[in-house]
Amino acid sequence: MDPIFQVERVGKSYKNAKVSEKVLHDVTFGVERGEIVAILGPSGCGKSTLLNLLGGFERPDEGTVLFEGKPVDGPSRNCVMIFQQYGLLPWRTVRKNVEIGLERTGLTAGERRRRAEEYIERVGLSDRIDHFPHQLSGGMQQRVALARALAVRPKVLLMDEPFGALDTFNRYALQNELLRLQESEKQTVVLVTHDIDEAVFLADRILVMVSGPGRIRREIRIPDYKPRDRGSPQFQHYRKVIYDLFHLSGQEIQTEFAI
Ligand SMILES: Nc1ncnc2c1ncn2[C@@H]1O[C@H](COP(=O)(O)OP(=O)(O)O)[C@@H](O)[C@H]1O
Ligand SMILES: [Mg+2]
Incomplete structure (x- = not known):
């Protein structure tokens, strides 16, 4: 523990x-x-x-x-927080949006650049590194937010x-x-x-x-x-445990299970 x-x-x-x-x-x-x-x-x-x-x-x-x-x-x-509304700066590229989280961390400019590239690659966006947020889908924007958070290596x-x-x-x-x-x-x-x-x-x-x-x-x-x-079956089981807790489990859900 x-x-x-x-x-x-x-x-x-x-x-x-x-x-x-x-x-x-x-x-x-x-x-x-x-x-x-x-x-x-x-x-x-x-x-x-x-x-x-x-x-x-x-x-x-x-x-x-x-x-x-x-x-x-x-x-x-x-502790880094990630929200529903990605929180990206629209005037910065993917690379710069990820690097911004690394400012004032004591890393050199070169280290910040490499760290940002590493995490952009991990979320599968290397080919979009110089794009701006408006050029990305919602899913891609949330990936950038994830890369920015992870790049800080928070606990x-x-x-x-x-x-x-x-x-x-x-x-x-x-x-x-x-x-x-x-x-x-x-x-x-x-x-x-x-x-x-x-x-x-x-x-x-x-x-x-x-x-x-x-x-x-x-x-x-x-x-x-x-x-x-x-x-x-495990997933369905725990889902139902929670549905039942909120009294949400009923005819509708059973029909879904029967499909
Ligand atoms: N800064 C705040 N000032 C006043 N009331 C707030 C504030 N933040 C949340 N509340 C109130 O506290 C309750 C819980 O809000 P919240 O924590 O946002 O719930 P959830 O995230 O589960 O939707 C709501 O009634 C909300 O109106
Ligand atoms: Mg809330």
């Missing part, structure tokens, strides 16, 4: 129009080094808030968030619904890619999603959240079956 994050009894409220709203209540969990953890729940249940606490972009009102045993007191290069990737804007084909391709890259880089990944399939496909462990106020209702460990396959 080597916990990288320890979240203990965290509570968080926001004040909206003079009314205080409790967004997170009594949230406790740990993340092991090298683990992929998915935080799954409906929109508005506090997933992004929780991720922002891990990344040091927000502070808890109650409880503690520890990173490698120390309280998180602000954003750091150890943790924090991902907030990173594939939510992509069509099914691109989403599946990027999910496969993420597993492949994580297998070689061994980063810890904390992923926020409202997509049940995405959580089951990617995660070693799923924290299922409910709202009002946001809290963790259930932890589901996904055994390490290989290769991860969306058509496998």
Whole structure:
């Protein structure tokens, strides 16, 4: 056991129009080094808030968030965040967008260049290295964002619904890619999603959240079956466990299974 994050009894409220709203209540969990953890729940249940606490972009009102045993007191290069809206600079090429993450890291210009090329190759975009973001598809833009994050060699990737804007084909391709890259880089990944399939496909462990106020209702460990396959009985099983948890499993889903 080597916990990288320890979240203990965290509570968080926001004040909206003079009314205080409790967004997170009594949230406790740990993340092991090298683990992929998915935080799954409906929109508005506090997933992004929780991720922002891990990344040091927000502070808890109650409880503690520890990173490698120390309280998180602000954003750091150890944890890089990837969002749904790629966050690329439109006036910079792919190469320059990846290099920008490497500024002020102590690397020389030559090292930055080589590092950027290495990670652009890893995400399969070497032939687009001098393109601008508007010349790329959404899937390619998210690959650039992934390369930019990985090039920093962070200990943790924090991902907030990173594939939510992509069509099914691109989403599946990027999910496969993420597993492949994580297998070689061994980063810890904390992923926020409202997509049940995405959580089951990617995660070693799923924290299922409910709202009002946001809290963790259930932890589901996904055994390490290989290769991860969306058509496998294991995948269908865990998907159904979660559907049932939200009372979503019904005629519609059974019909889908019967096809
Ligand atoms: N900066 C903020 N100021 C005020 N309220 C916020 C802020 N961020 C989030 N909230 C509120 O907290 C709740 C949870 O939001 P969020 O963490 O974004 O949920 P999720 O990511 O699960 O959709 C929502 O009701 C939202 O309106
Ligand atoms: Mg969110």
